[in-house]
Amino acid sequence: MKSLRLLAILEADTITGPAKNLLQFAQCARGQVDVEIAVFRREGQSNLFIETAGRLAIPVHAMPEAGRFDLTVVRALRSLAGELKPDVVQSHAVKSHFLARASGFDRMAPWVAFHHGYTWPDLRARIYNQLDRWSLRAADCVLTVSEPFRRELVRRGVAAERIEVVHNAIDPQWGRRDKSPEASAALRARLGIGPEMRVVLIVGRLSSEKDHGTLLEAMRRVRGMAPDAHLAIVGDGPERPRIEETVRRLGLVGSVTLAGQVPSAEPFYGIADICVLSSLSEGSPNALLEAMAAGAPVVATAVGGIPEMVTHGESALLVKPGDCEAMTNAIAALLNDGDLARRLAARAREIVLERHAPEARVRRLVEIYESLTRRPAR
Numbered sequence: 001m002k003s004l005r006l007l008a009i010l011e012a013d014t015i016t017g018p019a020k021n022l023l024q025f026a027q028c029a030r031g032q033v034d035v036e037i038a039v040f041r042r043e044g045q046s047n048l049f050i051e052t053a054g055r056l057a058i059p060v061h062a063m064p065e066a067g068r069f070d071l072t073v074v075r076a077l078r079s080l081a082g083e084l085k086p087d088v089v090q091s092h093a094v095k096s097h098f099l100a101r102a103s104g105f106d107r108m109a110p111w112v113a114f115h116h117g118y119t120w121p122d123l124r125a126r127i128y129n130q131l132d133r134w135s136l137r138a139a140d141c142v143l144t145v146s147e148p149f150r151r152e153l154v155r156r157g158v159a160a161e162r163i164e165v166v167h168n169a170i171d172p173q174w175g176r177r178d179k180s181p182e183a184s185a186a187l188r189a190r191l192g193i194g195p196e197m198r199v200v201l202i203v204g205r206l207s208s209e210k211d212h213g214t215l216l217e218a219m220r221r222v223r224g225m226a227p228d229a230h231l232a233i234v235g236d237g238p239e240r241p242r243i244e245e246t247v248r249r250l251g252l253v254g255s256v257t258l259a260g261q262v263p264s265a266e267p268f269y270g271i272a273d274i275c276v277l278s279s280l281s282e283g284s285p286n287a288l289l290e291a292m293a294a295g296a297p298v299v300a301t302a303v304g305g306i307p308e309m310v311t312h313g314e315s316a317l318l319v320k321p322g323d324c325e326a327m328t329n330a331i332a333a334l335l336n337d338g339d340l341a342r343r344l345a346a347r348a349r350e351i352v353l354e355r356h357a358p359e360a361r362v363r364r365l366v367e368i369y370e371s372l373t374r375r376p377a378r
Contacts, residue, residue: 004366098131136158147165169356214321214324222335265290280321302319
């Protein structure tokens, strides 16, 4: 059977969760699906995603753009689709959905739209998010990562029978290569985190929905019970100045490390005693899967698809979003009870092996793509 030709449209200049999932799929599906990726690139900007895809021998087409919604990109996308003649087109997030529909891809090939949830950093983003009400209704299939997101899409007018829930996947060996004492000591030394400190790790974009503020206040309280607790924040984004100011205001300078954007967060799981997700909203977060695969115990907010992935008291400690007291108590419990931490981490790793292997996700997606190509043209 010949390989499917898939054209993926993505806005990415770093390795975000959706970008990571797409690259993982392109690698694992070789022989079944030939993936080519279109990304948007502005003059003079570096692009870690394009560099990473190149190292993995995944074809990437850079679409020059002058701004966030430069409609001249539509012509370039139409030309690319005409050249590649894909069997399936896939788009990721609001901008790509809009441009896929504006380019008429819903009339050229079966169109699959990946819905990763919405962020709300500013008024302009909120306006852009409303475009999905128009874009997604034309998609042949909308893939999302949790049941709450499915319900949200139905409320936005997407037909329920065209929505599929597909959870993210993770390499079961994620983070385990960096757990050697030598690698951990080297990273701690580079970050200025002493060997006696116990590291609480959070990985993700520094944006308002991640709610670093509640976590920082919880860390201030935790340090009253565990002075050796140190918070490592990996990622970058618009909330960084606010986070830095909160660190100063709470007297946490020296107890918090902002590592910034890194090519891969994998080494950081090698020094993590606990991983935290403090988000107000989530889908199927890669950071949670990474912690589970790496064998780090988790404190997470019970939002989005998180309760579908882990169970409170069995494979993680779950708290209400924005509940600083509950988060403080959960972090302290894992720092003070080694048996509990080990039990939760062990069960979480079993769940990764049972439910979140990349091969299972590839099989599910290929089945969806093949079924779409067999449907009569609209």
